[in-house]
Amino acid sequence: xxxxxxxxxxxxxxxxxxxxxxxxxxxxxxxxxxxxxxxxxxxxxxxxxxxxxxxxxxxxxxxxxxxxxxxxxxxxxxxxxxxxxxxxxxxxxxxxxxxxxxxxxxxxxxxxxxxxxxxxxxxxxxxxxxxxxxxxxxxxxxxxxxxxxxxxxxxxxxxxxxxxxxxxxxxxxxxxxxxxxxxxxxxxxxxxxxxxxxxxxxxxxxxxxxxxxxxxxxxxxxxxxxxxxxxxxxxxxxxxxxxxxxxxxxxxxxxxxxxxxxxxxxxxxxxxxxxxxxxxxxxxxxxxxxxxxxxxxxxxxxxxxxxxxxxxxxxxxxxxxxxxxxxxxxxxxxxxxxxxxxxxxxxxxxxxxxxxxxxxx
Ligand SMILES: *Cc1c(COP(=O)(O)O)cnc(C)c1O
Numbered sequence: 001x002x003x004x005x006x007x008x009x010x011x012x013x014x015x016x017x018x019x020x021x022x023x024x025x026x027x028x029x030x031x032x033x034x035x036x037x038x039x040x041x042x043x044x045x046x047x048x049x050x051x052x053x054x055x056x057x058x059x060x061x062x063x064x065x066x067x068x069x070x071x072x073x074x075x076x077x078x079x080x081x082x083x084x085x086x087x088x089x090x091x092x093x094x095x096x097x098x099x100x101x102x103x104x105x106x107x108x109x110x111x112x113x114x115x116x117x118x119x120x121x122x123x124x125x126x127x128x129x130x131x132x133x134x135x136x137x138x139x140x141x142x143x144x145x146x147x148x149x150x151x152x153x154x155x156x157x158x159x160x161x162x163x164x165x166x167x168x169x170x171x172x173x174x175x176x177x178x179x180x181x182x183x184x185x186x187x188x189x190x191x192x193x194x195x196x197x198x199x200x201x202x203x204x205x206x207x208x209x210x211x212x213x214x215x216x217x218x219x220x221x222x223x224x225x226x227x228x229x230x231x232x233x234x235x236x237x238x239x240x241x242x243x244x245x246x247x248x249x250x251x252x253x254x255x256x257x258x259x260x261x262x263x264x265x266x267x268x269x270x271x272x273x274x275x276x277x278x279x280x281x282x283x284x285x286x287x288x289x290x291x292x293x294x295x296x297x298x299x300x301x302x303x304x305x306x307x308x309x310x311x312x313x314x315x316x317x318x319x320x321x322x323x324x325x326x327x328x329x330x331x332x333x334x335x336x337x338x339x340x341x342x343x344x345x346x347x348x349x350x351x352x353x354x355x356x357x358x359x360x361x
Contacts, residue, residue: 006123013120016326028324032351034342035326036228037163037193037304041275041345043226044268047261056256064251069263073234076266077206082239085246086254090192090220090233093245095121097216097235100248101154101186102127109148110157111140113164113334115190118157127154138165138298138306142177149185156181159190161197164333164340166300168201178212186241189217192233193302195224195272196279201301206236213238221258223303224272225265232258279303282343289353293360304342306330313339316359323355 019031034040056062066086074081087093098121102108108122112131119129130148135141140158149156158177161168174189181187189205205217216237222228232254235245265271286305290297296308309316313329316339320327325348330338344352 026322031324032348033326034344035328037342038228039226044265044271046268047264050264056260061252062256066259069259072263072266079206079236083236085235085242087233088231088253090218091117093218093235096245096248098122098125100244106152106154108155109145109153114159115163139167140169142173146177146180153185155186157188161193161301165298165306166302167298168301171203183214187215191217192220192223196303197301216241221262224275227261230258230261232262279343282349304340306340308338312337319359
């Protein structure tokens with residue numbers, strides 16, 4: 001077959017076992033999934049109430065322009081409606097960006113071991129990736145990333161807060177980077193965990209768009225909003241960039257149910273506030289626990305923590321799975337001897353501490 005040569009060197013995304021499969025395999029009563037940074041508190045009750053009463057007409061194609069949600073996001077984000085693109089998760093927007101900006105001979109620049117889809121989609125489009133190691137604090141090394149840009153660079157990926165390290169960059173660092181960055185290089189600020197960031201660490205990304213036509217920020221309803229199963233996210237950039245991406249975008253790429261749920265979810269900011277507060281409380285408690293057992297971690301601005309482990313992450317992963325917890329071993333994320341744990345509910349985190357304490361003895 002005459003497929004792209006690169007495809008034989010890449011693998012399809014390999015998801016972990018489904019919770020019920022693990023439960024059966026290990027004879028567990030229940031399994032707590034702390035592996036994919038989903039919202040452990042569910043999603044807004046308002047979404048459920050509304051969808052039960054007013055399910056969209058499923059026999060009709062969705063509104064390809066996403067008009068109602070577009071107006072709501074424009075108001076919420078204080079941008080114009082022509083600055084927004086919606087996707088089936090922000091992951092689809094990453095894919096669209098690569099399809100629009102990457103081809104053979106081009107490269108993209110990212111932090112090493114950051115979100116895997118930047119690299120995967122770059123390679124699928126025939127480009128190459130320059131991966132720049134993070135600093136000793138786990139942060140993007142924006143100076144080194146800046147130096148890595150060459151005349152064939154079309155996209156730079158900045159994951160802020162970063163997955164998997166949970167760290168953020170400062171406004172000063174970002175603006176210095178943007179000043180240096182060639183105007184024809186698209187800078188993607190992936191803000192999938194923005195809703196979890198503490199006030200002092202927040203970047204007001206949309207206010208920089210006026211100064212930088214080559215900036216785009218990505219947001220999602222999958223994490224804090226708790227709608228990962230519906231697949232909807234969006235990008236906010238300048239109209240010219242958004243126009244190019246819209247040419248590539250499929251005509252009906254988000255479903256009517258997802259559009260409606262996202263609209264209601266966006267309107268329930270009380271749910272987001274509550275999620276953030278609970279997450280912060282549990283995160284602080286878990287920091288104290290990690291300090292006590294002497295496991296190093298990067299302080300996180302997200303709903304997950306990246307932790308160094310005294311043995312291989314795979315070993316901790318296996319031990320935890322046998323005790324009813326699924327987490328992400330660092331080996332799968334490019335870092336050995338570490339794990340990434342989503343912050344769970346109060347009860348689940350208490351239980352996790354008990355289990356980890358036994359392991360560390
Ligand atoms: C989860 C995640 C996304 C995308 O999630 P979608 O469900 O596709 O919206 C994007 N970037 C990062 C860094 C993530 O962790």
